Amino acid sequence: MIFVTGGAGYIGSHTCVELLNAGMNVTVYDNFSNSEAEAIERVRRITGKAVQVIQGDIRDRVGLEQALRQSGAKAVVHFAGLKAVGESEAVPLTYYDNNVVGTLRLLEAMQACGVKNLVFSSSATVYGVPENLPYTEDHRLSATNTYGTTKLVIENMLRDLHRSDATWRIAVLRYFNPVGAHPTGLMGEDPQGVPNNLMPYVAQVAVGRRTHLSVWGNDYPTPDGTGVRDYIHVVDLAIGHVKAIQYLEGHSGCEAINLGAGVGSSVLDLVQAFEAASGKSIPYEIGPRRAGDLDAYWADASRAVELLGWRAERSLAQMCEDTWRWQEMNPNGYKGGN
Template structure:
């Protein structure tokens, strides 16, 4: 019987990372997780294992910029491919902490690539972002749209893509699938996994969920003077379960051919902030108080995906709608008002360092 592939996930305790862990375990993969838990918690892993009935092979408390510690992880395991999530990810915060964003996102990626090269691991799925398109104008954006990053977070992701493209040109044995996400939201339908930001949420849906649950008084809507139907910014929202599924499909297509291949992940339709609020009100059955405040630096009017390339290449497309996203996010919030510090934790996490 053929041994299932072993996948190393950086940032596997995070929002998208944890849902991808569950998706991959459910489909028989063996997993190694590396995370420094700067914006996540190891308490998520017992929930992942409870959902799937399987164990993660190893979990390491390691910052991927620590090349010695990261190399030791590769020494201990025979890794077939890497899924690279580990990064800082908040647009607003990146405007205040540009050096930290470049250091973590670019420095972490180059450190990972060095470790992969040293251990002859040449297959990578990279977590990129639609934010690299910046203020590209109205309408769906395809993968040929020029990059126009408007904030340090987006610029760091674009720089990582350039590094990866250069590596693939220099090292033809490398295969990199670069996935540009358009606003993943929602939660696992079980209510066991979801988005648990530390401190004040930097993204719309988890903030709305906390307002609906009474943890916060009201939502701040950043700008109502955009050139959109209701004046608020438009984004393409993608269910996190669709996002996780796309990573599993990407791993299945790493053997398609060497080089770097870029794909948008999105629904292909935009929703305004006020439309998302209305959908969440329908999910929770109560009004969401909000106030309009000035725009945030670095934000753009509209970001909507043209996802036809990934459907054409892999036969994959997102299937869950905004109602599903809001209902699942609300279910998680109701079941976990204080995040992962609840009853679903079944076994203590034993931190491991190489």
């Protein structure tokens, strides 16, 4: 049994599908503050398998321990937390409370229950301004925003925990830019309000929910002047978590591992790929650079190949095709029904 915090979220729900497909049982623990219960129904539809759901907050130490014991889980995949960079700058204490305090409470509950296998959802934001590219796992760690700082604080907490007790088995997965949707079109990214990320914003322009895309800066030292990022299909990312769970069965330690495609694509690369996938025009307007945005970054994912036997397999074209299928089938997200 795998205990998945935030399992109704975008990456969490796709990971539940892959865990179930790999023959594992899943208990989802989620407070549904930024997700929909319908996502779990879609997991059940896709897999034809049962999912236990416990509604709760990871800051609830007593409820968390009770849920963990009830589940009988032997490992935890930890997604629960807040993730919007801009919002984290506006309400930093809320981010420290949810992300750092929530993880502390989770670790306390795991320790009390004797569950010491953990896959943690971290982020490439812990690398900060690149000193060299691609980012390798031994790059200096220095977050440039509150969201990234909370991830880095948690990573340090996990490393300290493992140093104090070598029986912990921890995989710290540093994501790059997850996009895409399940190929059935039944599951995808369903942001509340205005999307913070590029792909769902582009998809909402294509489906007519928004008039145009704002491209923040076209004067970066990149091939077309727009920011370059490492986009990874959410299904590839989900499979990486399954591989990490399997890796921990035979390895102790606290291992940081990049999960990225290992190639950079610009904002306009993504726009053009989405136009090709959807047959729709994506109008865009160039705006000024946003404070804190980096010119370019992408992953060195060779450690994931070496340790997990994992590599990203799905192309940018497939990421766009799957996103468009999800958006067409669910123009209003999970609330629209399907």
